[in-house]
Amino acid sequence: MIFSIFPNADRYRFVIDKTTRELGKPMLDLLWVFLISLGLCLLLTPLVRKLAHRIGLLDHPDGRRKIHSRATPVAGGLAILAASVITICLSLIFSDFTRLTLSQDLAFLSSLLIASIAICLLGVIDDYGKLRGRYKLMGQTLIVLLIVAMGVRVDQFRLFGETVELGWLAVPFTAFWLLGAINSLNLLDGLDGMLTVIAIIITLGFALVAGLNNAWTAAIMAWVLTGALLGFLRYNYPPASIFLGDSGSMLIGLTIGVLAIKSSLKGSAMIGLGAPLAIMTIPILDTLAAIIRRKLTGRSIYTTDRGHLHHCMLSRGLTNRHILACVAALCSLTVLGGLASTYLNTELLALLAGLVVLLILVSTKLFGYVEWTLIKKSLAHRTQRIWSFQSKDSPQELHLHLQGKAEWSELWRRLTSRAEMMSFIRIKLDVNAPAMHEGYHARWDRPWEMSEQNNVWEIAIPITLHGTIVGRLEIAGVRDPDLFWEKLAKVAAMVEEFESGIFQSLQTPHPGSQNKPKTSSELAIGLK
Numbered sequence: 001m002i003f004s005i006f007p008n009a010d011r012y013r014f015v016i017d018k019t020t021r022e023l024g025k026p027m028l029d030l031l032w033v034f035l036i037s038l039g040l041c042l043l044l045t046p047l048v049r050k051l052a053h054r055i056g057l058l059d060h061p062d063g064r065r066k067i068h069s070r071a072t073p074v075a076g077g078l079a080i081l082a083a084s085v086i087t088i089c090l091s092l093i094f095s096d097f098t099r100l101t102l103s104q105d106l107a108f109l110s111s112l113l114i115a116s117i118a119i120c121l122l123g124v125i126d127d128y129g130k131l132r133g134r135y136k137l138m139g140q141t142l143i144v145l146l147i148v149a150m151g152v153r154v155d156q157f158r159l160f161g162e163t164v165e166l167g168w169l170a171v172p173f174t175a176f177w178l179l180g181a182i183n184s185l186n187l188l189d190g191l192d193g194m195l196t197v198i199a200i201i202i203t204l205g206f207a208l209v210a211g212l213n214n215a216w217t218a219a220i221m222a223w224v225l226t227g228a229l230l231g232f233l234r235y236n237y238p239p240a241s242i243f244l245g246d247s248g249s250m251l252i253g254l255t256i257g258v259l260a261i262k263s264s265l266k267g268s269a270m271i272g273l274g275a276p277l278a279i280m281t282i283p284i285l286d287t288l289a290a291i292i293r294r295k296l297t298g299r300s301i302y303t304t305d306r307g308h309l310h311h312c313m314l315s316r317g318l319t320n321r322h323i324l325a326c327v328a329a330l331c332s333l334t335v336l337g338g339l340a341s342t343y344l345n346t347e348l349l350a351l352l353a354g355l356v357v358l359l360i361l362v363s364t365k366l367f368g369y370v371e372w373t374l375i376k377k378s379l380a381h382r383t384q385r386i387w388s389f390q391s392k393d394s395p396q397e398l399h400l401h402l403q404g405k406a407e408w409s410e411l412w413r414r415l416t417s418r419a420e421m422m423s424f425i426r427i428k429l430d431v432n433a434p435a436m437h438e439g440y441h442a443r444w445d446r447p448w449e450m451s452e453q454n455n456v457w458e459i460a461i462p463i464t465l466h467g468t469i470v471g472r473l474e475i476a477g478v479r480d481p482d483l484f485w486e487k488l489a490k491v492a493a494m495v496e497e498f499e500s501g502i503f504q505s506l507q508t509p510h511p512g513s514q515n516k517p518k519t520s521s522e523l524a525i526g527l528k
Contacts, residue, residue, distance in 0.1 A: 026216060029097040030207075033220060034227040036090060041083035041231025048079040049235065049242045057127060059243055074127045074245030076196075076232055077120045081251060083228040085113065091220070098220055105217045111150030112221075112258060115143045119182075119254050123247030133302050137179075143254070144178040152178075152258055156270040160347050163270070174261070181257030182250050184283035187290060189249040191310040192238035197324050198282060198331055199252045200229045203259065205279045205335035210263035212342050218262035225255055238320040256280075264342075274347030275338035281354040282309070282331055285361070289371045293402070296378045297430055297441040306403060306434040312367045315403060315437065326366075330357050370402050374441075381443065395420070395446040402439030412442045415473075418494060419444060422487065424477045425456065431463075431471035438470075455479040459488070461495060 052058065052073030059074045088109075091098040102109055122139045125131045131139075148171055155170045156163055166173050189195040207222035229252070235242050244252070260276040277284070286309045294301050306315075313323045337353020361367040381398040399412055408431060415427055424446065431440040455478050463471040475491060 026097055026211075026219075029091075029095050030219060030223045032095065033087060033091050033098065034223045037083055037087040037224045037227030038231045040086055041079055041228040042234060044082050045076070045079040045232055045235045045242060048075045048082070049073045051075065051078075052242070057124065057245075059127070059245070072240065072243055074243045075124075075247065076236065076242055076244035077123055077247030077249075077251045079242075080225070080228045080232055080244075080248060081116055081120050083231065084116075084224050087224050087227070088220075097216075101216045101220060107150055108152065108217070108262075111147055111152070112255075115147050115254060116251055118143050118146075119250045120247045123245060123250045126246040140179055140182055140250070141175070144175050144182075147178065147254075147258060148174050152261055154261060154271055157273045158270060159273045177261070178254065178257040180287070181260065181280070181283070182253035184280075184287040185253035185256065186246065186249040187286055187308060188283060188310070189244055190308055191314075191323060192240040192320055193233060193236050193324055194310055194327065195244055195249055195252065196229055196233045196236045197328050199256065200226055200233065201328060201331040201335055202256055202279055202283075203229065205338055206256070206259040206263040206276075208335075208339055209275050209279070209342050210259070212339070213263060213265065215263050215265055218259055221255070222259050222263065225252075225259075238324075272342065272347070274341045274350035278334050278338035278341060278350035278353050281334040281357055282327065285309075285358060285368065289368055292371045292375065296374050297402075298428070299430065299432065303432065304434060305432050305439060306437060307370065307439065309367045311403075312370075316366060330360065333357055370400070374400055374402075381445075395444055397442070397444045399442035400440070402441060404433075404436070404438035404440070406436075406438050406440075408438075408440035408442075412440075414497065415494065416444050420446065422477060422490060423479075424475060426474070426476040428474040429471065433470040435468075436470070440471075457487075459491065 052075035057073060057075050058071040060071045088098075088102070092102060093099075119140070122131070122136065122143070126136055153170055153174045154166065154177070156165045158164070185195060185199065188198060203222050203226045207219050207226060210216070210219035210222055232242075232244075232248075236244065260280065261271055264271040264273075264276050290305075290308065291301060293299075293305070293307050294303055299305075305311075309327070310323055313326065318326065334353045334357055337350050337356075340353075341347050341350035358368065362369050362372055377398050377400055381396055384396040395416075397416065399409060401408060408429075412429060415429070418424075419427055424444075426446070427442075427444040429440065429442045431438055433439070456476055457479060458474070458476040461473045461475075462469045463473060473495065477487070
């Protein structure tokens with residue numbers, strides 16, 4: 001009846017009916033793929049959990065970074081991989097649409113299967129604690145290069161209407177994207193159910209983007225992974241009875257990285273970059289914040305800390321389930337931005353969604369506020385330092401409480417008040433104590449003559465608690481008429497006073513900490 005009101009109604013109705021018939025079969029097959037994967041993961045996860053207990057593939061609490069109450073299996077990747085592979089095999093047998101679609105990408109599917117198995121095994125080795133960081137990265141790189149060699153490559157991308165030809169940078173760009181996806185999602189696996197919830201929303205987003213772009217192979221793979229993740233969430237939801245482990249987080253990262261490329265293809269090897277960037281906003285922000293936080297405090301990029309998204313939200317008093325709800329809402333917003341940008345063919349909406357999420361997190365101080373403050377203070381400190389060296393002005397200072405409640409600023413004041421009297425030219429204090437929810441960074445620089453360079457001495461003192469390094473104090477000074485050993489004695493006396501202050505600060509536990517205050521006999525701070 002509505003069609004009769006408009007001219008050419010019959011033609012429009014024919015187009016709509018034809019489109020509905022064409023999309024009806026794919027949608028039905030995708031629904032079955034999703035449900036099969038969901039059911040298989042619900043059945044397989046308990047079996048994998050039992051297997052993990054038998055072979056000792058467990059994550060044991062250590063009272064520092066790992067504060068779960070009991071040894072927990074870390075074999076989620078095996079369950080998700082098994083459910084996904086079995087689902088694809090069943091679909092190839094019973095679904096004509098899936099068989100016809102996937103048969104056109106057999107080389108890609110074969111490489112993805114081999115890479116998925118390889119990265120899952122790499123994760124299992126790492127979960128056993130048998131793999132150093134550099135070898136883990138080497139393994140990831142080889143797996144990524146296998147995927148690239150089999151045709152998953154970005155030769156050009158489009159952003160804000162401009163097409164960028166990558167040329168010889170195509171391989172490193174694609175490899176960097178995939179490695180970034182693997183490791184950024186791995187960093188988010190620190191709270192029951194968190195990575196699983198984020199991955200469900202992201203893969204669902206790429207499934208819909210793939211459908212809009214008629215990238216049906218990517219759509220099938222995305223729906224398979226979404227179903228498996230949803231089934232696994234039944235056992236990973238807090239309190240989790242099984243963790244993803246590195247086998248699961250790296251498998252998810254690799255697959256999502258590939259899906260981001262395959263679902264966004266606008267040509268044979270060109271992708272629209274807006275939607276993938278928007279959908280991946282949360283992992284990208286968490287990774288960038290970690291890099292900024294560690295580089296500006298002079299720490300190794302591989303240093304562990306409690307500055308990730310879930311840690312910050314926990315420190316703000318949110319419960320595990322509240323964090324999952326909050327992160328799910330933010331991820332949904334970025335996915336909607338990615339979908340809108342794909343549908344309307346404009347990257348502006350994708351950028352807007354990402355900026356809105358960033359502003360929400362920083363303005364509420366849920367995440368990113370510390371890094372933003374660190375950037376501002378570091379820039380101001382370096383600018384003032386250059387000016388002070390040129391004008392021989394007063395010393396320049398930077399100090400920032402990254403996390404926790406201990407009175408580090410008072411201890412820092414004691415150090416700097418003695419600095420000029422002892423001819424110090426530089427002091428740096430960096431505290432990173434994840435177990436005690438404490439982080440602090442401070443720097444002090446005094447202008448000095450370049451002619452004094454040959455008379456500069458430096459000392460680095462690690463500060464330990466129960467044999468574990470919780471901070472590092474670095475001091476540099478210019479030799480003066482005092483004997484050097486007398487200078488060291490004064491430094492040692494100052495550090496002893498400093499340690500006494502640390503002792504008092506750490507007596508009070510951080511809010512939310514499960515550890516009771518330690519007595520003086522239990523706490524021992526010493527220098528190594």
